[in-house]
Amino acid sequence: MSTRWYPIYQRGNPQLRVFLPNFWMKLVRPTEEQPPNVVTFAVSTEMTKHDVKNYLEKIYKVPVVEVRTRIALGDTKRDQTYGYITKNDDVKIAYVTMPKTEAFKFPDLFEKKAEQLEKDEKSMDDSKEGFRKFLERNKKRPGTPGWFSI
Template sequence: MSTRWYPIYQRGNPQLRIFLPNFWMKLVQPSPKQLPNIVHFQCSMEMTKYDIRNYLEKIYSIPIINVRTKIALGKFRKDVGRGYVVKDDDIKYAFVTLPKDTKFKFPDIFEKAKDTDDDHLKSLEEAKKSFRNYIDRNKDRSDVPSWFSI
């Protein structure tokens, strides 16, 4: 991986340095539907196709057929406060092709949230029903304050 910048050697022992990877990859859900054996990543700009292949094969033991990369240009926009033209950072995308028999399905991380929404709706309906019962019990007693109930 020729794009890494390693810290300069320092004299003395022990060498109190930790080598952490300078690369990162983020799994992204593609906007157009893709074949089930193609995975879409957002990665650091310094990574080459060979770096991406080695990263996935060596660290995650994923068999890879092909890697294609694309650099998306950052948007130009006007700064709200000063009126300057500002350019967002460019983004590098990697399209990784897996073997034909391998199928990748993007994980549905909001599946659990759908179940909890049903529970919230049920509890809301119960609260509305109890409030209606409270109103119906005290509708004939307009002279009594609301905090004083039967």
């Protein structure tokens, strides 16, 4: 596509512009403890440090001081049955430093999960109980639809 086909850049040419960037970026939980103003991202492997900085500043309006990147090797795994090896894709990890005044803490997304689960189980139990009652009522007249009696 012509919007993905960039002309070769030579010195003195106008700066290349990306109109529809298709880079992806994931905010991931840091494996090691980091200062509060450092955020860890998993990004497209083809992104450079400048790309990461511009992406965050222009699209997300997040102030960026410094970006450091590394490429993490994807895990290799041997198949248990046939013995062939599969490998996950490599991914670029970007450590983004924000100004000292900023702070980011990765939120706990599943804080209320247990509560929710309990609620779901309760509603499931209720519906089970209802079905049991229905069966009890229809014991002597099998096949009768639920709306038949009051």
